Amino acid sequence: MAEVHSGENLLFLTDEQLRQGIEAMFFAYRGFTADPDRILATMAYGRAHHRALHFIARRPGTTVNNLLGILGVTKQSLNRVLRTLIEDGLVESQQGKTDRRERHLTLTDKGRGLEQTLSDAQRARMRAAYRKAGPEAVAGFRQVLEAMMDPDMRRKYHAIREADT
Amino acid sequence: MAEVHSGENLLFLTDEQLRQGIEAMFFAYRGFTADPDRILATMAYGRAHHRALHFIARRPGTTVNNLLGILGVTKQSLNRVLRTLIEDGLVESQQGKTDRRERHLTLTDKGRGLEQTLSDAQRARMRAAYRKAGPEAVAGFRQVLEAMMDPDMRRKYHAIREADT
DNA sequence: CAAGATACGTCAGCCTTGTTGACATTCCAA
DNA sequence: TTGGAATGTCAACAAGGCTGACGTATCTTG
Numbered sequence: 138m139a140e141v142h143s144g145e146n147l148l149f150l151t152d153e154q155l156r157q158g159i160e161a162m163f164f165a166y167r168g169f170t171a172d173p174d175r176i177l178a179t180m181a182y183g184r185a186h187h188r189a190l191h192f193i194a195r196r197p198g199t200t201v202n203n204l205l206g207i208l209g210v211t212k213q214s215l216n217r218v219l220r221t222l223i224e225d226g227l228v229e230s231q232q233g234k235t236d237r238r239e240r241h242l243t244l245t246d247k248g249r250g251l252e253q254t255l256s257d258a259q260r261a262r263m264r265a266a267y268r269k270a271g272p273e274a275v276a277g278f279r280q281v282l283e284a285m286m287d288p289d290m291r292r293k294y295h296a297i298r299e300a301d302t
Numbered sequence: 303m304a305e306v307h308s309g310e311n312l313l314f315l316t317d318e319q320l321r322q323g324i325e326a327m328f329f330a331y332r333g334f335t336a337d338p339d340r341i342l343a344t345m346a347y348g349r350a351h352h353r354a355l356h357f358i359a360r361r362p363g364t365t366v367n368n369l370l371g372i373l374g375v376t377k378q379s380l381n382r383v384l385r386t387l388i389e390d391g392l393v394e395s396q397q398g399k400t401d402r403r404e405r406h407l408t409l410t411d412k413g414r415g416l417e418q419t420l421s422d423a424q425r426a427r428m429r430a431a432y433r434k435a436g437p438e439a440v441a442g443f444r445q446v447l448e449a450m451m452d453p454d455m456r457r458k459y460h461a462i463r464e465a466d467t
Numbered sequence: 468c469a470a471g472a473t474a475c476g477t478c479a480g481c482c483t484t485g486t487t488g489a490c491a492t493t494c495c496a497a
Numbered sequence: 498t499t500g501g502a503a504t505g506t507c508a509a510c511a512a513g514g515c516t517g518a519c520g521t522a523t524c525t526t527g
Binding site for chain 3: 347348349350375376378379382383401402403
Binding site: 146149150152153154155156157158159160161162163164165166167168169171188191195209256259260262263264265266267268269270271272273274275276277278279280281282283284285286287290291293294297298 | 311314315317318319320321322323324325326327328329330331332333334336353356360374421424425427428429430431432433434435436437438439440441442443444445446447448449450451452455456458459462463
């Protein structure tokens with residue numbers, strides 16, 4: 138890693154390289170969301186519903202406030218999405234036992250079904266990309282993405298796969 | 303690269319790894335757009351205006367149709383954005399000389415100014431991330447992103463930095 | 468116990484940015 | 498000369514962000 142500072146290798150930091158990185162993010166993100174979007178378009182849901190389903194699947198029993206922090210939207214915005222998911226029987230909201238102000242969110246079987254369908258599509262593309270690029274590229278990919286996050290989001294990114302608090 | 307197929311190394315393709323990649327994309331994209339978004343919020347523009355400015359800056363004289371293909375939105379949607387940019391004197395639209403149906407788009411000095419401001423903010427974050435991760439990670443990052451694109455978008459991603467047709 | 472803080476839900480209204488559909492104009496090319 | 502391509506524009510609508518305000522439980526703390 139010492140050669141990073143040896144002049145010639147700083148070519149990867151030119152404005153042209155950075156612009157290409159920006160464009161790569163733009164085009165890749167389109168591909169990243171394309172498959173779930175196609176599926177969602179056939180029903181009455183959108184990307185916001187997918188995001189909620191994903192993180193509820195990831196952390197069953199998570200609270201509304203927790204989800205709010207992860208998604209980075211207002212409670213009014215999340216509530217609109219959550220309400221339809223609960224009405225449609227995809228998500229269940231249960232009052233907390235220790236703190237009864239909280240609502241714990243879990244997926245129903247139906248909810249798990251849709252989440253699986255969306256997740257399968259998105260993971261398939263991810264898997265193909267990972268396989269094509271190889272494990273070393275994947276490691277680099279993850280490093281750069283993580284460095285690109287706001288510190289707040291980086292904490293949440295790590296927290297999402299830690300044991301329940 | 304032969305070790306990719308040797309069993310143990312396929313661990314980077316587990317569902318858990320893929321989910322983490324998905325979440326990394328989600329959180330990183332937020333960081334990616336955060337700085338320009340903050341600037342844009344202080345004026346009457348949004349992310350759509352930024353995208354248009356970026357690609358016009360990148361390819362001065364590009365046609366509306368060309369831009370439409372790159373941005374992947376409807377002409378009505380792009381037109382609304384473009385109209386305000388032209389009215390506000392950030393973008394100039396010139397009738398084509400060989401084909402007078404076409405409109406060639408270029409930035410005015412004022413437009414270049416705003417584009418620079420937005421671009422500087424976004425590149426600064428990109429540069430910090432690149433520097434932190436190092437050149438090898440950056441190469442992997444680019445490889446995975448490219449593999450994630452739709453073939454159509456991949457072509458446009460490459461075409462954007464080729465000589466004028 | 469009273470008062471304040473917290474978690475959640477909801478109403479109302481606004482903005483950006485995407486969509487369809489319909490239609491007019493201009494002008495190249497067969 | 499005529500069909501089709503490129504462009505522009507009007508209207509209507511929807512998703513999904515936002516702010517502000519308010520109400521109601523329910524905890525927590527002085």
